[in-house]
Amino acid sequence: MLDQEVRSLFIFKSIYETGSARLVAEMYGISQSKVSRYLAGLRDLYADTLFIRKKSGFVPTVRAHQLYPMINQIAQLTEELISMNDRNLDVKECVIAVPPTFSVGLPEFLEKTLKLVHPGLSFAVKATRRGVCEDVVKGNVCIAITHRECTRTTECSKQGVSMISMDTITKGELVYLVASQEHPVWQSDLSLENIAKYPYVVTQVPGFNDDVDPLEVYCREHSIPLKVAQRTTSLATLLESLLDSDGVSFLGAGCAAEFMSRFPGIKAERLSQHEFELLHEKAPTPKYAFICRHDRREKIPPLLISAIKNYIIEQVTNKVG
Incomplete structure (x- = not known):
């Protein structure tokens, strides 16, 4: 490293x-x-x-x-x-499971970071799921980024929890509003009350908001009617939905917001810290954890582990990378 x-x-x-x-x-x-x-x-x-x-x-x-x-x-x-270390790598291929919000930025970042140091290492990034602990235990996934402490959940205890190593990475500190560029929401203050007036598309992340979204919790607590137009786990589907409707959505990673902004007709803007705190007044902020199998941890290149953790921290917190 x-x-x-x-x-x-x-x-x-x-x-x-x-x-x-x-x-x-x-x-x-x-x-x-x-x-x-x-x-x-x-x-x-x-x-x-x-x-x-x-x-x-x-x-x-x-x-x-x-x-x-x-x-x-x-x-x-x-x-x-x-x-010399690269020639002796125990892990030469690594499947990395990540939330959909990182699928558009992390692969390119790892390619640039690792190609000069570990040219013999290949990796593939795939979308994570609720049962990703099972994938890790079975060896189908080398590394997984989750929103829960998988080693402590009932669901994962059935999947060989004693075989899993978990590191807490960070908590999310920001959220972006995404909508069509001509959407009327941009003409008013980006408050939760104003945002909730429009059809809401939930961008689901396993283990975080696939049961209930923080905006749903906020609206319920404040007796604000909210129309959930769609729930999706794909940024591609989200893009199509926002371009063809008056829907709005939230994204909790800078790379995902930047990706959406690249498309003509789409705009993303970060909410104020005040609105972020209101959003998570009753709903917990997203937590990010790194999991892998105990017996594979020492075989994974340390640079790969640190690169993934640093990238996530840069994309979801106020820290500058």
Whole structure:
């Protein structure tokens, strides 16, 4: 696994060789602001600006020219060590089950993050389901992201709970309203009361809102009539529904909201923190947990585990990745 310090050296090497923060961000599947933070740490460490930004790109300083041969050697040795580890990977194929809200962003992120470090590892991302614990126990799924503490539920206790390892990742801290771009909801304040005036499409996530959605709970508690027009577990179905109707929906992940916004005629906007808190006044906020089998945990590349966890944290919380 590349820790923060070693990754900073790789970032330095790539900036030195390409002169472009944008290209480096694309290479490592991170934001340009994160590239800048890595460089800021190195600048503090070496007490030098290291690179000067010009129209032609990043130009190395004298100190950067001095550091490059040594950093390049460290990077090469690290890549050799990683390559040796990759050849000895116990898990070379990994099926990852995730909520539908991550199916549109996580695969691309993992591809960028892992291809330089574990080129021999292949993975497939599929939609999770309520009985995903059984899939994990049977070995049909390598890693699953759930909204519940599966090792403590009655349902999962029947599926070999003692074989499952579970880590809590984070709690959701945001929600996006999604509707057609010309929808009248955008002409008023994005309050729950105003949103509830329109047909609601529930984007179901197993273990979170597939029994009852937080907006349904809120409307029930405040005696607000709410028409649930449809329930779907597919972003593709959600897209079709919103384009062809006056429906609205909520999404709890930034990557899903961004995906929907790419389509002409669709708009997504984050609700205020006040409205988010009202939405979850009586309904619990979504929780994200990582599960896998005990006997497979040490065989999964640590970088894969940390990449999945970090991506989820960036997409569902106020933390900047």
